[in-house]
Amino acid sequence: MSAGAQLTVTDMRRAARHPVEHAVTAEHRSLGEVPLNIVNVSPQGFMISGDLGLERGERLVMRLPVIGRIEAHMIWAHEGRAGFQFERIVRIDDFQKMVDTMQPNPRLRPKR
Template sequence: MSAGANLSVTDLRRTARHPVDHSVIAEHHDRGDMPLHVCNVSDHGFMVDDAKDLARGDRVIIRLPTIGRIEAYVIWTRDTRAGFQFERIIRIDDFVDMIDAIQPNPRLRRRR
């Protein structure tokens, strides 16, 4: 019996992604703390471009502005990239505040 993540993958590819340039320290159960570079984020998950040793189903905990600590599971990997799905739903107002904090280009931020 596998003790891996119970992933509920749905077609979330149409959700809006926000390009970001945000470094985090991820807590991985087996590998300990590992630096990751988040290059885009949506309300359902995020993508990193430096996923050296991650595999589908791996679980990490990261800290994001406004959101705080949040758990995420690797949904896919390709080359050095990996896509993660958040374990819980993020409230839209918290998500907007987070984007305002980590979006490198103010012109790409959502207008209010």
């Protein structure tokens, strides 16, 4: 039996992703602090570049702009990239403010 996460948020990987370049330090239960480079984000999750050496379902906790502390579970990893799903869906107004903070280029921000 797998000890991975039992995810409850509906799989919404087709949701619009917004390109960002945002460095954040996450916490892992056994690795401690883990540096992440978030390269795109949606209200349901995010993608990072770089190999973490984590297994599918493992959990990270981080603090993101506007939304604060949030937990995420690794959904997939492939060739130096990994996708994470937030433990809760981020409210759209908070998400837009977060992207504005994470993406300084206004041309790449979500259309409103």
